[in-house]
Amino acid sequence: MAASNSFLSTPLLKPSVSHFAKPLVSIPIFCLYKNMKKKNMHAKASAVAADSSETAILQNDSIETKTTNLNEKTEKLVLPTNDSSGKLLRIRHTCAHVMAMAVQKLYPDAKVTIGPWIDNGFYYDFDIEPLTDKDLKRIKKEMDRIIARNLPLIREEVSRDEAQRRIMAINEPYKMEILESIKEDPITIYHIALGFSEPFLYGSISLPLLYFSPPSYVAPFVIDTKGFGKYLLDFVVSKGEIIVEMNMGRERWGKKIRGSRCNEWWDLCAGPHVETTGNIDRKAVELESVAGAYWRGDEKKPMLQRIYGTAWEDEEQLKAYLHFKEEAKRRDHRRLGQDLDLFSIQEEAGGGLVFWHPKGAIVRNIIEDSWKKIHIERGYDLLYTPHVARADLWKISGHLDFYRENMYDQMNIEEELYQLRPMNCPYHILVYKRKLNSYRDFPIRVAELGTVYRYELSGSLHGLFRVRGFTQDDAHIFCLEDQIKDEIRGVLDLTEEMLLQFGFHKYEVNLSTRPEKAVGGDDIWEKATSALRDALDDKGWSYELDEGGGAFYGPKIDLKIEDALGRKWQCSTIQAISKLKIVEYAHRLELLGCLYHLSPFAHPKLPVVDFNLPQRFDMTYVDSNSEKKRPIMIHRAVLGSLERFFGVLIEHYVGDFPLWLSPIQARVLPVTDIQLEYCNEVRNKLKANSIRAEVCHGERLPKLIRNAEKQKIPLMAVVGPKEVEMQTVTVRSRFGGELGTMMLDDFISRIKSATENRTSF
Numbered sequence: 183m184a185a186s187n188s189f190l191s192t193p194l195l196k197p198s199v200s201h202f203a204k205p206l207v208s209i210p211i212f213c214l215y216k217n218m219k220k221k222n223m224h225a226k227a228s229a230v231a232a233d234s235s236e237t238a239i240l241q242n243d244s245i246e247t248k249t250t251n252l253n254e255k256t257e258k259l260v261l262p263t264n265d266s267s268g269k270l271l272r273i274r275h276t277c278a279h280v281m282a283m284a285v286q287k288l289y290p291d292a293k294v295t296i297g298p299w300i301d302n303g304f305y306y307d308f309d310i311e312p313l314t315d316k317d318l319k320r321i322k323k324e325m326d327r328i329i330a331r332n333l334p335l336i337r338e339e340v341s342r343d344e345a346q347r348r349i350m351a352i353n354e355p356y357k358m359e360i361l362e363s364i365k366e367d368p369i370t371i372y373h374i375a376l377g378f379s380e381p382f383l384y385g386s387i388s389l390p391l392l393y394f395s396p397p398s399y400v401a402p403f404v405i406d407t408k409g410f411g412k413y414l415l416d417f418v419v420s421k422g423e424i425i426v427e428m429n430m431g432r433e434r435w436g437k438k439i440r441g442s443r444c445n446e447w448w449d450l451c452a453g454p455h456v457e458t459t460g461n462i463d464r465k466a467v468e469l470e471s472v473a474g475a476y477w478r479g480d481e482k483k484p485m486l487q488r489i490y491g492t493a494w495e496d497e498e499q500l501k502a503y504l505h506f507k508e509e510a511k512r513r514d515h516r517r518l519g520q521d522l523d524l525f526s527i528q529e530e531a532g533g534g535l536v537f538w539h540p541k542g543a544i545v546r547n548i549i550e551d552s553w554k555k556i557h558i559e560r561g562y563d564l565l566y567t568p569h570v571a572r573a574d575l576w577k578i579s580g581h582l583d584f585y586r587e588n589m590y591d592q593m594n595i596e597e598e599l600y601q602l603r604p605m606n607c608p609y610h611i612l613v614y615k616r617k618l619n620s621y622r623d624f625p626i627r628v629a630e631l632g633t634v635y636r637y638e639l640s641g642s643l644h645g646l647f648r649v650r651g652f653t654q655d656d657a658h659i660f661c662l663e664d665q666i667k668d669e670i671r672g673v674l675d676l677t678e679e680m681l682l683q684f685g686f687h688k689y690e691v692n693l694s695t696r697p698e699k700a701v702g703g704d705d706i707w708e709k710a711t712s713a714l715r716d717a718l719d720d721k722g723w724s725y726e727l728d729e730g731g732g733a734f735y736g737p738k739i740d741l742k743i744e745d746a747l748g749r750k751w752q753c754s755t756i757q758a759i760s761k762l763k764i765v766e767y768a769h770r771l772e773l774l775g776c777l778y779h780l781s782p783f784a785h786p787k788l789p790v791v792d793f794n795l796p797q798r799f800d801m802t803y804v805d806s807n808s809e810k811k812r813p814i815m816i817h818r819a820v821l822g823s824l825e826r827f828f829g830v831l832i833e834h835y836v837g838d839f840p841l842w843l844s845p846i847q848a849r850v851l852p853v854t855d856i857q858l859e860y861c862n863e864v865r866n867k868l869k870a871n872s873i874r875a876e877v878c879h880g881e882r883l884p885k886l887i888r889n890a891e892k893q894k895i896p897l898m899a900v901v902g903p904k905e906v907e908m909q910t911v912t913v914r915s916r917f918g919g920e921l922g923t924m925m926l927d928d929f930i931s932r933i934k935s936a937t938e939n940r941t942s943f
């Protein structure tokens with residue numbers, strides 16, 4: 183025993199022992215809620231899966247703990263967004279101007295262009311020599327000075343001619359272009375800082391220039407008249423003149439300053455901004471990066487320097503954001519996908535087309551197997567349908583009229599036009615229509631891991647999250663009106679079962695009801711909506727009601743999952759197409775409904791429905807009176823697409839897949855190559871037991887162990903002379919540390935049981 187363990191106590195190995203004891207992932211201290219418009223939304227809308235769930239497993243437990251911690255902290259600090267905080271938006275916009283002012287102060291030849299607020303901050307484009315990180319530091323320092331001076335931002339309205347004159351005077355060609363693109367009059371200008379070009383008399387009090395001009399100008403609205411007391415001043419800018427009003431108790435006196443060249447720095451802008459630069463917390467602002475960007479995004483136009491900054495209400499928020507950013511970077515599925523050899527997108531093949539490498543493919547295979555098993559258990563029939571179809575089919579379905587810009591060009595096959603499919607629904611309808619269906623056949627549930635191709639602009643492609651070819655976990659349910667509720671309930675159960683496996687048990691659920699413009703009578707909308715509502719109540723999930731937020735063809739339920747970083751991902755959508763009476767449009771509407779199958783991929787604009795189009799697919803069933811009726815069709819996807827879901831999983835687990843899902847479950851490592859033969863035997867035996875295992879050798883053991891850690895392999899089976907002799911392995915678990923020596927058969931049965939029960943080893 184001593185011999186077999188001796189290599190484990192070498193000093194070299196000690197540090198890695200403590201590494202094993204580290205928690206699964208480090209937890210960020212807050213959660214970023216995008217688009218959080220309603221207060222308490224996350225509190226109200228998250229439905230927590232029943233804790234008593236039989237499927238609760240160790241891996242889930244650890245995630246649950248983390249999520250709980252996360253939420254405790256979240257309550258302390260929820261980062262505001264531009265939508266949720268008007269103040270934040272003003273801060274960010276003002277920061278862009280302050281940065282531009284600072285840049286022009288430091289680099290007088292720099293020409294300004296545009297500088298909007300964006301998610302998490304702002305940017306500004308300058309026509310200037312390339313900048314370095316060192317320059318950013320200088321610029322930030324200058325910004326801090328401007329902030330410290332607490333300068334006012336003063337809005338001024340001028341005529342177009344006046345704006346032109348002023349822009350010419352300061353020679354800002356890009357501003358002139360921007361002015362030309364502004365259609366509304368009057369033109370608004372924002373000044374930062376007021377300094378008066380002439381002293382002026384204020385009643386009997388002379389207020390010399392000194393007090394208004396930087397750097398003595400500190401508090402913008404209070405003026406110390408040195409011996410005459412402090413007075414509150416209001417600055418009103420109108421028609422190129424500044425009126426200074428002094429507020430002396432009940433009386434107010436005004437004074438115009440003519441022809442003032444009063445501004446220190448100004449910009450064309452419509453606002454809004456904070457009142458004074460002092461409202462910005464300089465410690466809550468950071469300049470993040472600088473990159474080249476073409477003017478107007480046009481490569482034929484000059485290359486500009488774009489400086490990105492982030493800005494928050496206070497320092498704490500900035501720190502939380504930086505932490506989040508770092509954590510998101512650590513989890514980035516594109517980097518992890520490369521480091522762990524999971525997938526790639528190959529230049530030679532084209533953008534947005536995913537190559538699943540063996541290690542990614544095996545994870546996908548496990549997900550698919552589990553998906554198929556659950557669907558078969560829950561009464562779905564599996565389908566496989568073609569990836570292309572005659573263009574005629576897409577004409578009948580309405581895709582060519584409404585979805586063409588997302589479809590690839592047609593191909594000519596023996597004088598007939600074919601097209602790649604952007605959706606699976608028409609195929610499932612064709613399968614439905616292969617025979618005459620009776621009301622007794624309902625519900626009919628068909629499911630397919632259906633690969634579709636959609637045109638996305640190359641600039642919008644993003645790892646696995648936005649691709650051009652992807653596989654939806656698609657399903658359609660055909661049923662009777664009074665079966666909707668039970669079917670939806672079944673979908674909710676299935677969704678929960680699927681998502682719980684991966685530790686997703688916090689959902690944000692939305693039920694969207696009839697919009698103003700909708701097809702179908704009130705009665706059918708009411709029936710379908712209450713069926714969805716009843717199903718949710720039945721399930722015990724709380725949800726946010728999005729009144730009027732449904733699609734025009736039917737109500738829908740959206741579900742977002744929350745990952746370990748507290749980010750929300752949309753995966754599942756369930757829609758009941760509620761049209762019985764407007765049958766001729768039913769299919770068409772249903773198709774449009776499929777735009778929502780994957781909302782992140784959805785085209786933002788829904789096509790306008792033409793009610794006069796001829797009947798398309800004529801779907802019917804025979805009811806109990808032998809009359810032909812239209813069935814209800816429900817569209818649903820649980821994971822969304824396998825590509826996107828895999829990306830979410832990689833980021834959720836930071837590449838540390840749980841044992842049951844890990845591409846390689848155990849790596850067998852010889853102390854020296856003398857044990858290689860036995861290692862191969864061990865691997866073969868593991869493989870024969872459906873355990874994903876491999877042997878690595880050819881390096882010193884500490885290196886082999888470090889490599890296995892880097893590859894995030896859950897179990898290592900280390901083999902020295904003693905292990906060979908005793909037919910044992912010495913086991914190290916990535917998160918459980920040293921587990922000692924065990925018989926090979928015990929090792930195998932423990933892995934098998936952990937895999938089956940989805941627990942940790």
Ligand SMILES: [Zn+2]
Pocket residue numbers: 275276279372451452453454455
């Ligand atoms: Zn502005």
Ligand SMILES: [Zn+2]
Pocket residue numbers: 606607658772775776779817818
């Ligand atoms: Zn569909």
